[in-house]
Amino acid sequence: MIKKLQINAPHQGLFMITDEVNQLVCDTGIREGLCTLFVQHTSASLIIQENAAPSARQDLENWLNRLAPENDPIYRHVDEGPDDMPAHIKSVLTATSLGIPIDQGCLALGIWQGIYLWEHRHHGGRRNLIVHISE
Amino acid sequence: MIKKLQINAPHQGLFMITDEVNQLVCDTGIREGLCTLFVQHTSASLIIQENAAPSARQDLENWLNRLAPENDPIYRHVDEGPDDMPAHIKSVLTATSLGIPIDQGCLALGIWQGIYLWEHRHHGGRRNLIVHISE
Amino acid sequence: MIKKLQINAPHQGLFMITDEVNQLVCDTGIREGLCTLFVQHTSASLIIQENAAPSARQDLENWLNRLAPENDPIYRHVDEGPDDMPAHIKSVLTATSLGIPIDQGCLALGIWQGIYLWEHRHHGGRRNLIVHISE
Numbered sequence: 001m002i003k004k005l006q007i008n009a010p011h012q013g014l015f016m017i018t019d020e021v022n023q024l025v026c027d028t029g030i031r032e033g034l035c036t037l038f039v040q041h042t043s044a045s046l047i048i049q050e051n052a053a054p055s056a057r058q059d060l061e062n063w064l065n066r067l068a069p070e071n072d073p074i075y076r077h078v079d080e081g082p083d084d085m086p087a088h089i090k091s092v093l094t095a096t097s098l099g100i101p102i103d104q105g106c107l108a109l110g111i112w113q114g115i116y117l118w119e120h121r122h123h124g125g126r127r128n129l130i131v132h133i134s135e
Numbered sequence: 136m137i138k139k140l141q142i143n144a145p146h147q148g149l150f151m152i153t154d155e156v157n158q159l160v161c162d163t164g165i166r167e168g169l170c171t172l173f174v175q176h177t178s179a180s181l182i183i184q185e186n187a188a189p190s191a192r193q194d195l196e197n198w199l200n201r202l203a204p205e206n207d208p209i210y211r212h213v214d215e216g217p218d219d220m221p222a223h224i225k226s227v228l229t230a231t232s233l234g235i236p237i238d239q240g241c242l243a244l245g246i247w248q249g250i251y252l253w254e255h256r257h258h259g260g261r262r263n264l265i266v267h268i269s270e
Numbered sequence: 271m272i273k274k275l276q277i278n279a280p281h282q283g284l285f286m287i288t289d290e291v292n293q294l295v296c297d298t299g300i301r302e303g304l305c306t307l308f309v310q311h312t313s314a315s316l317i318i319q320e321n322a323a324p325s326a327r328q329d330l331e332n333w334l335n336r337l338a339p340e341n342d343p344i345y346r347h348v349d350e351g352p353d354d355m356p357a358h359i360k361s362v363l364t365a366t367s368l369g370i371p372i373d374q375g376c377l378a379l380g381i382w383q384g385i386y387l388w389e390h391r392h393h394g395g396r397r398n399l400i401v402h403i404s405e
Binding site for chain 1: 271272306308309310311312337338342344345346347354355358359361362363365366367368369398400401402404
Binding site for chain 2: 302303304317318319320323325326328329330332333336337363364365368369370371372373378379380381382383404405
């Protein structure tokens with residue numbers, strides 16, 4: 001079954017979506033299954049990361065910003081702004097889809113794992129996720 | 136259900152496969168479900184990216200070629216040619232499998248999303264994809 | 271259906287898990303389906319890579335260690351040791367989940383493909399994988 005989620009991601013950064021996705025899963029009543037998340041954009045992506053220390057997520061952002069900086073002279077595709085090509089690159093290096101097993105009616109995440117939408121544009125806006133849930 | 140696709144990828148670069156995959160999905164008649172793509176190689180990979188501007192895809196290729204260049208002195212595994220280790224690295228940094236929801240009988244891609252086979256070798260040849268489609 | 275695997279990963283490196291996963295798949299008797307692997311950690315990840323040359327895997331490790339080194343002055347999250355932030359970064363650049371089709375009762379891997387758990391900490395210990403198998 002297909003569900004849709006819209007996430008408000010007004011600026012660059014990691015937006016935790018664990019609770020929203022878990023709620024969708026719980027509502028189905030499925031005890032064992034698979035939840036597949038898919039983000040319908042090429043400038044935002046999905047990761048599973050440390051849900052405790054904010055400094056770990058900040059380091060992750062800083063590191064990736066340095067790896068794929070704005071205004072790199074290698075870019076030719078610059079007409080959509082300096083954050084556009086870095087956004088596509090970051091999207092490709094992370095994930096557009098994630099498959100997460102469902103166990104005992106919940107997402108089978110590890111204790112330190114959170115699900116994040118990673119917005120790569122400075123002015124992202126609303127991002128659409130498609131969620132497929134099956135047994 | 137399992138389907139197979141063979142993609143002709145004679146040279147390094149991004150080969151759009153959206154239409155081929157969508158056709159397989161449409162042919163099943165499934166209205167809501169999940170399509171999982173899997174590439175059976177370690178020197179070619181899958182990404183979902185911008186389907187409009189060719190310059191964005193070219194920048195992506197140039198950027199990744201610079202990040203994982205040929206003839207890096209760190210490589211010990213050089214007997215299969217200078218493009219072999221960069222190909223494995225690029226494959227690991229992108230995706231071997233992608234899960235894409237099916238909605239209303241079609242792949243639930245965003246408007247700007249295309250599916251690409253990324254061939255990382257100079258002389259790739261035919262690449263095999265396994266496609267799993269389920270409700 | 272959900273299965274669990276515990277992998278002993280006492281040190282940094284790539285641990286082949288192809289046989290363990292294939293055994294789980296074979297035991298189900300499913301002929302055509304999908305196997306989704308999920309690692310419940312943020313400092314270990316999954317990749318599919320070259321199963322033949324050990325030098326290719328060693329190059330991969332060396333290359334990623336150089337890309338995300340320990341003691342990078344950009345890190346603020348350092349209280350869990352110098353290998354902690356590099357581990358999170360490497361985890362994000364590789365995969366937390368993998369979807370692998372099942373064909374003729376086995377994982378539909380290419381001839382050169384092996385599945386690896388990539389332990390990114392120096393003292394990893396036991397790592398938990400959740401395996402979802404369906405038709």
